[in-house]
Amino acid sequence: MLRLHGHPFSSYCWKALIALYANDTPFEFVQTSGELPLSAQFPGKVHPGGHIPVLEDGAQVIVEATSIIEHLAVHHPGPAPLIPTDPAEAVVARMLDRVFDNYVMGNMQRVVAAHLASRDAPELGLRSEPDAAEIAAAKARLRQAYGWLESWLGQNRLPPHVSLVTCAAAPSLFYADWIEPIGEDQPRLRALRAELLALPPVARCVDDARPFRAFFPLGAPDRD
Template sequence: MSLVLYGHPFSSYTQKVLIALYENGTPFEFRCLGPDTPQHSAEWLRRWPLRKFPLLVDGERNVVETSIIIEHLQLAHPGPVRLLPTDPTAALEVRFLDRFFDLHVMNMTQYAVDGALSGDPVKRRDGQAFADTKLELAYAWLDKQLAGRTWASGADFTLADCAAAPSLFYADWTHRIAEAFPTLRAYRARLLARPSFARAVEEARQYRPLFPLGAPDRD
């Protein structure tokens, strides 16, 4: 049985896994979750009733949580791009940066998105204010951390960059990365130029009107 990925092209966490799959040219079937594909939703919920995606199906195994999915791919379906270093210390830094992008960039962006989706002006204002504060702190730390590096952990594209790409993509839409952070802005531009992420961005382009904060006319 070939790999099957359940998710949505506009989902940041789905994109994170898509980047890993595209980096290594790993064959898989994508099953989009949405109102037009109720059969996919039914099977997804049967396999993972916690209602979170993406979900990777590998034979009889259901694999969830994006970082675990990417590590599973490296173990079970390795390719030419090694997304987690063999050196344990280097791998630990990659895992830390992966968590940083998910928890301190993407999840903070989600606060603003959730506030906008609520339809409540107060929740929208408070969610945006919280996201602005937290993202500004994350941007400042990242701008120093990435100095002299091509990718998040150094010269090699890794799991951390799979997390960084969609995180920074949507975070910049939510709270613009200021010119005061040139290193971070340049890193985001390199991510957008990476073929694997460029493909994911293009595949999701038609869904931009769904972004509740208003997708900017760029990228």
């Protein structure tokens, strides 16, 4: 039995969960505890950065969400085409995975991190206001990524769902839109977000994460 260590509110855990749900792959979900430091839990002991998700497949331990999806595509394939079989299409899928992780998810997390830092600042004797310059810079990068994706979507086609791209795009766009709403001038990207949220594996992640929305440091919007 596969074991996935993570948390249902984690965007990167969604990546792995979407792939598992899409292929009805049997697995056990091991939720990390908020009462213990991650360093004292299994992921913190086996991941070089102490992050989630972490997948156990027998004696094998796979870290990093993208690598987990690649592992599932090779060792636990199903009807969902996680990685395109055509090598050239696979290159495009991996490129988009990096775009969503680094420039959408990454900049969304910069804003979240700024708010988390301000929340913890008083305990460290530091100022408690979020770093406005960091937030503005991250939002500007998010808008830049949105613009690139809108243009790309106008000239290209995504791999069929559910692919590596689906797994990366869904959590990225879900949370990023909470930070910096996708503009009316980006209809393709707005439509993609809505399309992704309607997919059963993604909707399941959204619903499973609802009880934890109060932990979103900016305050979760009353939608989605």
